[in-house]
Each structure stands twice: as C-alpha cells, then as structure tokens.
Amino acid sequence: MFWNGKNGKNGGKSEGNGHHLIDLQGIRKVYDTGAVKVEALRGLDLAVRENEFLAIVGPSGSGKSTLMNIIGCLDTATEGSYRLRGEQVAGLTIDRLAEIRNKRVGFVFQNFNLLPQLTAFENVELPLLFKGTPARQRRERVELLFEQVGLSDRMLHRPVELSGGEMQRVAIARALACEPDIILADEPTGNLDTTSGRDIIGMFEDLWRKGHTLVLITHDPAIARRARRIVNVQDGTVVSDEAVA
Amino acid sequence: MKALSLIVRLFRGAAKIQRKRMILTATAIAWGTVAIILLLSFGEGLKRSLETGRRGLGESIVIIWMGETEKAFAGLPAGRPIRLVPDDVELVLEGVPELASASGEMHNWNVQLVNGRTALNKRVVGVHPAYRDLRTSYAQAGGRYIDELDQRLKRRVVFLGNELAKDLFGKDDPVGKTLLVADTPFTVIGVLQKKKQMSMYGGPDSDRATIPLSTFEAMFGRRYLSNLVYQPTSVAMAPVAKRHLMEVLGAKYRFDPADTRALYFWDTIEDAKMMNAIMIGIEMFLGMIGALTLIIGGVGVANIMFAAVTHRTREIGVQMALGARRVYITGSIVLESVALTFAGGVAGIGIGVAVVQALAAVQARAKSEAMEFLGAPTISIPIAVTTVTLLGLIGLAAGYFPARRAASVQPADALRFE
Numbered sequence: 176m177f178w179n180g181k182n183g184k185n186g187g188k189s190e191g192n193g194h195h196l197i198d199l200q201g202i203r204k205v206y207d208t209g210a211v212k213v214e215a216l217r218g219l220d221l222a223v224r225e226n227e228f229l230a231i232v233g234p235s236g237s238g239k240s241t242l243m244n245i246i247g248c249l250d251t252a253t254e255g256s257y258r259l260r261g262e263q264v265a266g267l268t269i270d271r272l273a274e275i276r277n278k279r280v281g282f283v284f285q286n287f288n289l290l291p292q293l294t295a296f297e298n299v300e301l302p303l304l305f306k307g308t309p310a311r312q313r314r315e316r317v318e319l320l321f322e323q324v325g326l327s328d329r330m331l332h333r334p335v336e337l338s339g340g341e342m343q344r345v346a347i348a349r350a351l352a353c354e355p356d357i358i359l360a361d362e363p364t365g366n367l368d369t370t371s372g373r374d375i376i377g378m379f380e381d382l383w384r385k386g387h388t389l390v391l392i393t394h395d396p397a398i399a400r401r402a403r404r405i406v407n408v409q410d411g412t413v414v415s416d417e418a419v420a
Numbered sequence: 421m422k423a424l425s426l427i428v429r430l431f432r433g434a435a436k437i438q439r440k441r442m443i444l445t446a447t448a449i450a451w452g453t454v455a456i457i458l459l460l461s462f463g464e465g466l467k468r469s470l471e472t473g474r475r476g477l478g479e480s481i482v483i484i485w486m487g488e489t490e491k492a493f494a495g496l497p498a499g500r501p502i503r504l505v506p507d508d509v510e511l512v513l514e515g516v517p518e519l520a521s522a523s524g525e526m527h528n529w530n531v532q533l534v535n536g537r538t539a540l541n542k543r544v545v546g547v548h549p550a551y552r553d554l555r556t557s558y559a560q561a562g563g564r565y566i567d568e569l570d571q572r573l574k575r576r577v578v579f580l581g582n583e584l585a586k587d588l589f590g591k592d593d594p595v596g597k598t599l600l601v602a603d604t605p606f607t608v609i610g611v612l613q614k615k616k617q618m619s620m621y622g623g624p625d626s627d628r629a630t631i632p633l634s635t636f637e638a639m640f641g642r643r644y645l646s647n648l649v650y651q652p653t654s655v656a657m658a659p660v661a662k663r664h665l666m667e668v669l670g671a672k673y674r675f676d677p678a679d680t681r682a683l684y685f686w687d688t689i690e691d692a693k694m695m696n697a698i699m700i701g702i703e704m705f706l707g708m709i710g711a712l713t714l715i716i717g718g719v720g721v722a723n724i725m726f727a728a729v730t731h732r733t734r735e736i737g738v739q740m741a742l743g744a745r746r747v748y749i750t751g752s753i754v755l756e757s758v759a760l761t762f763a764g765g766v767a768g769i770g771i772g773v774a775v776v777q778a779l780a781a782v783q784a785r786a787k788s789e790a791m792e793f794l795g796a797p798t799i800s801i802p803i804a805v806t807t808v809t810l811l812g813l814i815g816l817a818a819g820y821f822p823a824r825r826a827a828s829v830q831p832a833d834a835l836r837f838e
C-alpha cells in the first residue's frame with residue numbers, strides 16, 4: 176500500500192536522542208466524582224520518540240484510556256508534566272488544545288465515533304474544515320485518503336450503510352486527514368471480527384513503516400506483539416516497558 | 421460556504437429528535453410575536469387617534485379665562501375681578517411679540533335659531549377672524565369663514581357647525597340661506613368641515629353657530645370677553661409669551677404679573693406634552709407584555725437546545741476530538757436557536773399583520789364612538805424593527821446558554837457520555 180506523508184519528514188529525526196515526541200513525567204489523574212475520588216494514574220512516566228509503534232496493555236481499569244485521553248489532549252492531568260514535541264500542555268487555552276488535537280493527533284476509537292448525519296466523505300473532511308483548508312485541497316486530500324484505505328467507492332455512504340471494518344477504515348482516514356504527529360488508537364479492533372481486526376492492524380503496521388508514530392491500546396497479547404514496544408500499565412503506573420524481539 | 425452548511429448540518433438533527441416539542445415552542449414564539457404586534461399596533465392606532473382628536477381643538481394654543489386677583493397690588497385690594505374686553509386682543513398682539521395670533525371669544529349659550537319651521541336653542545359664539553386657524557374651524561367647500569370685512573362692518577353673517585347645519589337645514593346646502601338668530605336675519609356663509617375633536621370647552625364646535633365678534637357685541641350688548649385664545653410664535657416661546665402677556669395685561673388692569681388667579685390659562689401645549697408622555701408609557705407597557713410572552717417562548721427554545729445539547733454530547737465530543745474550536749461548537753447551536761426562533765417569529769409576524777389588517781378593516785366600518793376613539797390598529801416601521809430585534813435577541817440568548825454549556829465540557833467527558 177502507498178501512504179503519502181510521513182517518510183521524508185520523520186526519517187532523520189526518529190533516531191535522534193534530542194526531544195521526545197511525547198514526554199510524560201509524574202502524571203497523576205484524579206477523578207472526583209463527588210463522594211469518591213478515583214486515582215486513575217499515580218505518578219506515571221512515559222516517553223515516546225518519533226516513529227515508534229507502541230502498544231499499551233494492562234488489566235481493565237488500570238488507566239489506559241485515561242492515559243490516552245491525556246496524551247491526546249482530550250483531558251488534562253491533575254498533576255505532572257506533559258510535553259508534546261517540547262510544548263508544555265498544561266495551562267493552554269481551550270482553543271489552543273483544539274488546535275493541537277486538530278493538527279497533531281489522530282484518534283481511532285473502539286466505537287468508530289463517526290458522525291451519523293454526515294457522509295463518509297464529510298466525516299473525513301471535517302478535521303480539514305476545522306483546520307481551515309481551502310475547499311479544493313480538502314476534496315483532493317479526502318479523495319486520496321479514501322484511495323489509501325481502499326474505500327473510494329464508499330465515499331458518499333452514510334456510516335450506517337458501512338460495515339464495522341469499513342467504518343474503522345473511514346475513521347483511520349479521518350485520523351490521518353491533517354497529517355498528525357501521533358495516531359492514538361484505543362482498542363481499535365474491539366468491535367471488529369478477527370479478519371477485519373487483522374486488516375486494521377495491518378494498516379497500522381504499514382503506517383508505522385511509512386514513518387508514523389502510533390500508540391495502540393489493546394487487551395489482546397497477539398495484537399500487542401505486532402507493535403515494537405509494549406508498555407504494561409497497572410494501577411495507574413507503568414510496571415514494565417520492553418521492546419518486542 | 422461549504423463550511424457553514426456543514427456546521428449547520430452538524431447540529432441540524434437537534435430539532436428533529438424532538439419535533440413535537442419544537443412545534444410547541446415555535447407556536448409559543450409565534451403567539452408572542454402576534455401579541456407584541458397586536459399590542460403595539462393598537463397602541464400606535466390609539467396614539468394617532470388621540471393626536472388627531474387633540475388637533476381638533478387647535479394646535480399649540482392657549483386659552484385664557486378671566487379670574488380675580490389674589491394679591492393686593494399697587495394699593496389695590498385682592499379679590500378684584502379682571503375682565504378683558506375685545507380691544508385687549510389688539511393690545512396683546514401689539515405688546516407681546518411672541519404671539520403669532522389671537523382672538524377674543526364671547527358665548528351666548530341659549531339663542532334661538534329659526535329656519536322656516538325648525539327652531540332650535542343653541543350656543544352662539546362671537547369671534548375674531550383669526551379664530552378659524554386657531555381652532556381649526558375650516559369651511560366645507562362652497563362656504564367660507566368669518567373675515568375681516570365681516571368684523572369691521574358688523575355683518576350679520578353666521579358660520580354653522582356641521583351637526584347644527586344638518587339639524588337646521590337637513591340635506592339642503594345652507595350656504596347663502598337666511599337664518600333667524602334671535603329674530604334677526606343672518607346669512608349663512610359656511611359650514612364647518614367634520615373634524616375629530618377630543619377636547620373642548622363650551623360644547624363641540626360641530627353644534628354651535630359662530631358670528632363676528634363685533635356683531636355679537638352689538639346684538640347682545642356685551643362688553644366683556646368670555647375668553648381669549650392665542651397661539652405663540654413657537655412651542656419654545658410659549659412660556660415667554662405667557663409672561664409678557666401677563667405683564668402687558670397686568671399693566672393695564674393693575675395686577676401683579678405673578679398673580680396666578682388673575683387669569684386662568686389652559687395651555688394645550690403642556691397638555692400635549694403630558695399626553696405624549698402618557699402614550700410613551702402605554703406603549704412601553706404594551707411592549708413589555710408582548711416581550712414577556714416572547715421571553716416565555718424563548719425559554720422554551722432554550723430548553724429544547726439544552727435537551728439537544730445533552731442528546732448530542734457525544735457528537736460534540738467527537739467534533740472536539742477532531743479539533744473543533746469553540747465557535748464551531750457554539751456557532752451551530754446559536755444558529756439553530758436563532759433559526760428556530762425566527763421560524764416561529766415569521767409565522768407570528770404573518771398572522772399578526774393579517775389580524776391587524778382585518779381589525780383595521782372592521783374598525784373602519786364600525787360606527788361606535790368607542791371604536792373610533794380606539795383608532796385603527798397600525799403597524800409602523802418601529803414596531804416591525806422592535807419585533808424583529810426582540811426575536812433576534814431572544815434567539816441569541818436562548819442559544820447562548822446551551823452553547824456555553826456544550827463548549828465547556830472536557831472532550832474526554834463528552835466522548836464517554838452515553
């Protein structure tokens with residue numbers, strides 16, 4: 176498969192030992208639900224370089240999704256420091272955070288999260304629209320992305336008219352729309368059958384080969400082993416962090 | 421353009437999910453709009469009717485009646501009656517430069533008028549020619565008012581109120597005919613044009629006969645005026661005119677110009693100002709009632725938008741994850757709220773205008789005095805502007821609060837929302 180985008184941009188930098196792309200230090204996240212306080216992350220440290228393919232594993236409730244939300248700027252840490260490509264995220268305005276999500280992060284969710292009232296095409300177009308890309312470039316970019324995920328003939332369908340695997344491919348196209356620095360995927364195969372799941376993981380491997388940085392959350396040890404580095408989270412901290420042989 | 425249409429479509433479904441509630445709310449807005457239009461246009465109609473009614477007496481005029489001194493002055497005791505004579509009209513016109521015109525007026529309220537077999541006892545008034553413009557007493561086509569020559573020659577000519585002319589002459593044209601006034605033959609020179617007269621003294625102008633003041637003096641052997649009517653050169657000069665007039669007359673009759681009891685003034689200019697203030701008060705009151713109705717509709721819109729925001733929380737979360745800035749989230753919600761408000765508002769304006777026109781048509785045909793007093797409901801441009809502005813403000817407000825709530829949630833929380 177052909178992926179346009181990241182090769183040239185990341186080629187040299189990924190092996191450098193300068194800034195990390197993601198740099199989390201002493202991250203705490205406390206959910207305050209009135210009566211009880213849940214400490215989902217307890218002083219977690221994690222650093223990710225460019226063009227890594229990272230799997231985050233751990234038991235249910237260990238804080239994986241919480242971690243992903245913080246990395247993706249969907250939520251803010253209660254304590255600790257988070258630098259994204261050197262930029263301290265704490266204290267940024269709502270609109271600046273929106274801009275970071277728009278340009279630097281691509282999300283792939285377990286339940287796809289496509290907007291039902293829009294066509295597949297428009298779903299992929301949306302981040303470009305938020306970015307302010309002119310109409311012509313938007314159309315060209317979206318068409319190219321659909322070609323890449325092999326769904327050119329489904330562009331004008333509504334999400335309900337697509338299969339789970341197709342929806343997830345549209346979601347991947349959408350995540351790639353603004354050429355993000357990282358792709359964050361939270362259980363992307365959780366709602367898919369084994370075959371479509373394998374397709375999606377294959378797609379992620381391709382993306383990594385083309386220079387993308389991927390963070391993949393999964394329960395499945397077999398899927399985790401497809402990544403190059405496995406981080407095991409338990410009770411809100413990293414208990415093991417090893418490269419895949 | 422595509423951007424806007426997409427933004428609109430991102431939230432458009434909101435109303436769709438609760439169609440029934442939306443229809444109810446749009447109806448409430450429409451009803452509020454109808455109420456505000458009706459109230460304001462009735463207010464406008466009433467205002468116009470009162471205004472023409474007030475003009476029926478005369479525009480910006482002051483009427484003086486004679487009184488008694490209250491203060492001792494120049495050795496003279498208090499309690500002296502002040503009596504003006506016809507010559508005083510010339511005196512004040514010369515001595516008070518702020519007067520545009522003036523006329524004396526004498527009343528005899530029980531004079532027999534005879535035309536053939538018809539005999540009526542009515543009020544007869546003697547006036548100067550200037551009275552015509554002062555008291556808006558214009559003649560119907562084919563006739564004329566009393567003029568200088570009539571006054572100088574003490575002619576026996578009579579000008580009839582339109583109702584009186586009908587009572588005396590029926591359908592015949594009275595102009596040129598002879599009428600017996602207290603057994604003296606007079607020539608009818610004109611009949612009053614029908615006018616709306618809301619304020620009056622000495623009965624309505626339509627029901628009396630008017631003759632030259634000089635003729636009146638000679639016929640009834642009167643020396644003193646019943647009252648004096650004048651008009652200042654401008655509304656702004658009215659207080660100065662009054663002060664000078666008191667000085668001129670005070671010098672002649674030797675009373676203190678500050679003596680408020682020597683002469684009584686009916687200042688219709690002051691009346692008009694007060695009337696204006698009252699009308700503004702009435703309009704504001706009616707407008708408030710309408711606005712309150714609209715605000716209740718606005719609360720309905722806000723509720724729908726709150727429900728829609730809750731219903732769409734997850735989608736809003738997705739948009740945030742894709743990088744939607746605040747305006748993209750709030751903009752679509754406010755737009756929809758305004759659209760919903762105007763949908764109701766446009767229906768309300770349509771119904772309101774139709775009702776106002778129907779009522780105006782009914783009113784034009786109605787003969788009752790109450791209806792005439794109320795005046796035809798009238799839609800003016802300020803009413804239209806007020807209504808549309810109110811609708812816009814309510815739509816914005818009804819969208820603002822739900823939009824603010826939508827934009828203030830953490831994307832992570834919105835995405836988790838079920």
Ligand SMILES: Nc1ncnc2c1ncn2[C@@H]1O[C@H](COP(=O)(O)OP(=O)(O)OP(=O)(O)O)[C@@H](O)[C@H]1O
Binds near residue numbers: 235240
């Ligand atoms: N919004 C929230 N309010 C309160 N507690 C929360 C909230 N979100 C997560 N938690 C709690 O924080 C802890 C970590 O949750 P998180 O969703 O990160 O776990 P997870 O590792 O993703 O689990 P799973 O594998 O089941 O998805 C859990 O105990 C959870 O109950």
Ligand SMILES: [Mg+2]
Binds near residue numbers: 239240241
């Ligand atoms: Mg999770």
